[in-house]
Amino acid sequence: MDKSILAIDDDEMILYAIKTIFEDLGYTVKTTTDPMEGIADALAKDYDLVITDVRMPSHNGAEVVDAVLAKKPATRILMVTAYPTDPLAVRGLEAGAVGLLKKPFEIMKILEFLK
Amino acid sequence: MPKNKDPTLENLINGTEELIRDIPLAGALSAASLPASQLDDDLRRREVEALSSESEPTNDGVAGFTVSSDHMLVLATFYPPTGDGKPLDLEAVRVGIEALGVTTGVDWETVKRSVLNCNEERLQLSDVEVAHGKKPEDEILPYLVMNPDLKPKALADDPPTRVDFWEVSPFTIVKKGDALASIIPKHDGAMGKSVMGADVPFLKHAVPFPKPGKNTLWQKGSVHAACDGKFQLTSTGFWIEEVLDIHGDIDFHVGNIDFPGNVMIQGEVRNGFVVKSGGSLLCLGSIEACQIDCTGDFVTRKGIVGGNKAMLRVGGTMHAKFIEGCSIDSKGSIYVSTSVLNSSVHTGDRLEMGNRSLIVGGTIQAQNGISAFQIGTARGPRTEIYCGIDFGVERKLVWCRDKNIALAFKLKDVENKMKASPEAKSLLSALRDKIKAAIHQVNENAMLLITNLDRNEGADVSVREVVYPGTYIEICHISFVVTKAKRFVTFHLDKASGKIVEKKWEKRPTRPQPSPERVS
Numbered sequence: 217m218d219k220s221i222l223a224i225d226d227d228e229m230i231l232y233a234i235k236t237i238f239e240d241l242g243y244t245v246k247t248t249t250d251p252m253e254g255i256a257d258a259l260a261k262d263y264d265l266v267i268t269d270v271r272m273p274s275h276n277g278a279e280v281v282d283a284v285l286a287k288k289p290a291t292r293i294l295m296v297t298a299y300p301t302d303p304l305a306v307r308g309l310e311a312g313a314v315g316l317l318k319k320p321f322e323i324m325k326i327l328e329f330l331k
Numbered sequence: 332m333p334k335n336k337d338p339t340l341e342n343l344i345n346g347t348e349e350l351i352r353d354i355p356l357a358g359a360l361s362a363a364s365l366p367a368s369q370l371d372d373d374l375r376r377r378e379v380e381a382l383s384s385e386s387e388p389t390n391d392g393v394a395g396f397t398v399s400s401d402h403m404l405v406l407a408t409f410y411p412p413t414g415d416g417k418p419l420d421l422e423a424v425r426v427g428i429e430a431l432g433v434t435t436g437v438d439w440e441t442v443k444r445s446v447l448n449c450n451e452e453r454l455q456l457s458d459v460e461v462a463h464g465k466k467p468e469d470e471i472l473p474y475l476v477m478n479p480d481l482k483p484k485a486l487a488d489d490p491p492t493r494v495d496f497w498e499v500s501p502f503t504i505v506k507k508g509d510a511l512a513s514i515i516p517k518h519d520g521a522m523g524k525s526v527m528g529a530d531v532p533f534l535k536h537a538v539p540f541p542k543p544g545k546n547t548l549w550q551k552g553s554v555h556a557a558c559d560g561k562f563q564l565t566s567t568g569f570w571i572e573e574v575l576d577i578h579g580d581i582d583f584h585v586g587n588i589d590f591p592g593n594v595m596i597q598g599e600v601r602n603g604f605v606v607k608s609g610g611s612l613l614c615l616g617s618i619e620a621c622q623i624d625c626t627g628d629f630v631t632r633k634g635i636v637g638g639n640k641a642m643l644r645v646g647g648t649m650h651a652k653f654i655e656g657c658s659i660d661s662k663g664s665i666y667v668s669t670s671v672l673n674s675s676v677h678t679g680d681r682l683e684m685g686n687r688s689l690i691v692g693g694t695i696q697a698q699n700g701i702s703a704f705q706i707g708t709a710r711g712p713r714t715e716i717y718c719g720i721d722f723g724v725e726r727k728l729v730w731c732r733d734k735n736i737a738l739a740f741k742l743k744d745v746e747n748k749m750k751a752s753p754e755a756k757s758l759l760s761a762l763r764d765k766i767k768a769a770i771h772q773v774n775e776n777a778m779l780l781i782t783n784l785d786r787n788e789g790a791d792v793s794v795r796e797v798v799y800p801g802t803y804i805e806i807c808h809i810s811f812v813v814t815k816a817k818r819f820v821t822f823h824l825d826k827a828s829g830k831i832v833e834k835k836w837e838k839r840p841t842r843p844q845p846s847p848e849r850v851s
Contacts (some may be wrong), residue, residue: 229743232740232743236735236739237739240770240771299713300713300810300812301801301803305812306812309812315808315809320732324777324808
């Protein structure tokens with residue numbers, strides 16, 4: 217399939233689950249708990265999809281969207297949130313994120329945005 | 332007849348005619364055809380004659396006999412000898428019995444024993460039954476007996492120590508084909524015989540039984556239910572009602588309902604009760620925090636006050652005045668007159684709201700869209716709206732995801748353990764492979780679900796008045812958050828841009844709305 221996903225979340229277990237499930241489906245999955253490392257990685261490589269949590273301790277998802285799309289506007293970013301009307305999620309959507317995922321994540325939506 | 336000069340001949344003729352006059356016209360002489368009073372007189376006369384023939388005082392043992400009026404019984408009294416009198420003679424007794432005209436049914440053993448007893452003990456034995464007629468057997472016409480399992484599940488006279496009052500029900504519910512009653516075939520009558528040897532005719536006897544009625548059918552000598560329904564039984568008939576009509580509330584008087592057909596509730600459904608209907612369900616009252624499950628349409632003339640506990644699953648369409656604090660799954664459209672508040676609503680078709688209606692809080696999943704007057708309030712809770720996707724499939728995918736997350740966590744545990752103790756590595760590697768295979772299996776199922784997913788990219792969210800900020804709209808997984816109040820607007824998916832766009836609200840072509848009355 218040769219498609220790649222970058223997942224940024226402060227919850228290591230969720231990252232492990234995303235990696236395990238999507239690698240089984242044939243995708244290449246990179247994960248990180250550090251949003252800054254994620255931003256750098258997203259800018260350094262061409263991922264087919266970036267998934268970022270909205271609320272993280274050091275940086276929020278909207279900041280990730282801003283930083284990545286400022287330099288690579290074609291990047292497709294999905295934000296993971298417990299509440300779709302969270303102001304940070306709304307800010308990320310307005311900044312150019314392609315969609316929202318309800319926590320912990322939605323397999324179907326991720327696959328659709330990987331098409 | 333010409334007059335005869337011979338007086339002896341005349342006496343003979345008159346005597347004969349008098350004798351013939353007593354014989355019943357029907358012909359055969361039988362106990363049943365002779366008037367009882369006449370038989371009585373005959374018997375008494377014979378007894379008197381018997382006494383007069385022995386009228387001279389004697390010390391010998393003697394026997395006296397009485398024949399019952401129906402000629403079915405002969406009673407004897409045995410008198411023992413006194414002084415130097417001769418013992419009672421069996422032969423004399425036999426002659427005495429035969430002299431009465433008794434020809435059948437004599438119990439000679441009893442006679443012998445009685446004679447012996449009477450002579451030896453010098454005891455008078457009274458009313459000894461020495462001859463019996465054979466009683467006729469009545470003919471019994473065919474009749475129905477009800478299946479004993481069809482008793483209502485009401486509280487027994489002697490209830491067990493613990494009673495589940497939720498399940499106590501005064502109704503008997505049957506399924507199509509259930510046996511209701513079986514026929515008891517005709518019992519043939521048999522002629523009896525009097526002690527005089529005459530035939531005694533039998534009687535015809537009809538057992539009263541309830542007759543099968545509506546929605547019943549005959550099958551090989553038994554009556555079966557022709558449809559699912561409520562079994563009704565009276566003293567004159569039984570039948571199946573296709574509609575369970577409850578004249579009151581669903582509460583402890585009625586218990587939980589599980590009915591294969593349509594159900595009509597004249598009252599309300601109280602907290603904690605379960606109503607299951609194999610057809611449609613009409614409730615004239617309100618619905619509290621209960622569970623409703625119906626395969627057809629569901630109509631409540633009032634609303635649902637679910638207390639965040641009510642769960643409704645509807646196979647057809649649904650009508651309600653308002654919905655509050657409940658979870659609803661409906662395959663068909665949902666029609667609500669006034670409000671949907673803090674509820675989780677899922678429909679395979681559309682959510683259609685009435686004039687001045689509002690949706691506030693909760694989650695709405697409507698595959699083909701929503702039409703409402705107002706969504707959200709100025710400072711109200713968030714409202715999430717999802718359209719275009721089959722919520723049933725989505726739910727299965729959530730199951731797949733949760734299963735795979737759990738498996739992935741388990742895989743992590745196993746791998747950590749393998750790192751920590753290399754000696755367990757070989758043992759755990761098989762388990763690790765097993766988990767990986769399971770994850771793969773779940774993923775394959777998820778992919779199959781996604782491939783067959785029913786989508787409607789034409790689904791829309793139509794607002795006739797205002798939609799407030801804090802409303803989240805998703806159509807075919809494309810997100811949109813309402814950030815400022817918008818009026819008279821319809822949201823839809825623009826396939827070209829892959830975004831949710833809005834257009835001015837226009838009245839939709841009227842969809843034929845099923846009548847809520849059709850349940851009844």
